[in-house]
Amino acid sequence: SQQGEEDPQALSIQEGENATMNCSYKTSINNLQWYRQNSGRGLVHLILIRSNEREKHSGRLRVTLDTSKKSSSLLITASRAADTASYFCATGESAGNKLTFGGGTRVLVKP
């Protein structure tokens, strides 16, 4: 079963716009991670936010975590055509480093 559910399932924006996607989960977590997957490729780790953190930045990425609402958001600012990909959230457990992935948000950035 999938722990995280992303919303929206698909997103189409113009280059330069911001892209926001959300992830909701059901059980308590140790951390939440975001991954990117380009078509036909493996997953690339973007950012990890721990359960005691509320916000984290990495370049043009901003991730928030609200454990009371069991939700997280990923914001990509000033999007580029190269940001076109599927984005997955994954919840991490405290023991074993096990990740449970959501279904992903497919982002299309039009030049």
Added chain:
Amino acid sequence: EAGVAQSPRYKIIEKRQSVAFWCNPISGHATLYWYQQILGQGPKLLIQFQNNGVVDDSQLPKDRFSAERLKGVDSTLKIQPAKLEDSAVYLCASSLDWNGRETQYFGPGTRLLVL
């Protein structure tokens, strides 16, 4: 630093045939994972190894799937016999350890089509 290597990249077989996938993790990574990713879905963990021992195989269909990591480095995942619903991308990942704070690094995956 070399990434996670997987082979083959693509495989087409008929149902009831067997198939094997190979994974070479990043050097020094103790933990290795196999995921199944069905088209349009997120990856699902099949099995997790810590060195050559199994940590979690709760979602591995053990009647047809098997995996091993005999020397604690390379790993193989086998399906025998394959079913149509096994068509998916099989992703291998590795991490330094399994303490709940380690980034997982993914290989490019093996795309399997079962006809």
